Amino acid sequence: WLDQKNECVVYLVDGAYEDACPPGCIDPIYGDFHEALEDPRVGFRPNITNTEEYGWIVATAEPILTDDGEYIAFSAVDISMNEIMRTEYRFLIVLTGILLVVTIIICIIGIGLVGKFIVRPINALSEAALRYTTDSDKHSFSNLHINRRDEIGALASSMVHMEEEIDGYVTNLVKTKNELVAAREHAEQMERAANIDALTKVRNKR
Numbered sequence: 001w002l003d004q005k006n007e008c009v010v011y012l013v014d015g016a017y018e019d020a021c022p023p024g025c026i027d028p029i030y031g032d033f034h035e036a037l038e039d040p041r042v043g044f045r046p047n048i049t050n051t052e053e054y055g056w057i058v059a060t061a062e063p064i065l066t067d068d069g070e071y072i073a074f075s076a077v078d079i080s081m082n083e084i085m086r087t088e089y090r091f092l093i094v095l096t097g098i099l100l101v102v103t104i105i106i107c108i109i110g111i112g113l114v115g116k117f118i119v120r121p122i123n124a125l126s127e128a129a130l131r132y133t134t135d136s137d138k139h140s141f142s143n144l145h146i147n148r149r150d151e152i153g154a155l156a157s158s159m160v161h162m163e164e165e166i167d168g169y170v171t172n173l174v175k176t177k178n179e180l181v182a183a184r185e186h187a188e189q190m191e192r193a194a195n196i197d198a199l200t201k202v203r204n205k206r
Contacts, residue, residue, distance in 0.1 A: 001073045002029075002040050012073060036061075040071040048081060056081040121152045125159060132163065139163070 001010045003026075011025040021027070029037060036044055044061035061076035121144075128140040141163045146156035196203055 002036060002071075004037050004040070007034075007037060009074070009076075036074075040074070041065065041069070043074065044076065050081075054078070058084070118152065121146055121148075121156070125156060128159070 001012055003010060007029045009027050009029065011021045011023055011027070013023060014021050014025075035042055041063050043063050044059065046058055046060040048056075048058045050056040057078045057080055059076065059078045061074040063074055064072045066072060124144055124146070125141070128144055131140040141156070141159040144156060146153060148156070
């Protein structure tokens with residue numbers, strides 16, 4: 001109940017678990033609660049206080065009015081800020097744990113995707129290059145079948161093109177070598193024919 005003349009409140013009923021404010025206890029009006037002295041019907045706005053007697057609390061009160069709108073008393077509530085901060089702290093811990101788990105999951109998925117779409121194709125190209133130079137596998141790049149529209153796909157396409165060009169050069173070199181060998185053998189045959197009589201097989205005067 002609000003005593004406007006003496007600027008204090010009198011506790012009529014206390015529903016708290018502790019008997020901090022037994023019925024008949026008197027508290028002075030302080031802080032923003034002075035607005036209720038002029039018009040009790042406005043009630044007490046939520047206000048945070050930290051006193052030695054009650055601790056760190058947030059308090060508010062709403063007026064109890066008659067059917068005619070006359071003020072009778074206040075229904076007030078105090079909430080411990082320590083409990084609110086503990087709840088907020090627990091919430092922050094849970095939220096941090098959830099964010100940490102989500103971050104780990106995203107990192108694992110990201111590492112897996114990088115391994116599948118970047119590292120694995122590059123390793124396949126590296127192994128194909130090694131086979132091409134050591135095992136004479138002339139189709140090591142084209143057998144990979146990397147058909148992608150990104151940098152890895154462009155690299156694979158360039159390697160396949162390079163492989164085809166090198167294969168063409170090697171084929172032309174082998175063909176040229178065979179032609180040279182055949183020409184040399186033909187020249188040797190012509191030289192023998194020029195120096196040896198075809199009928200007697202005896203060297204002629206030349």
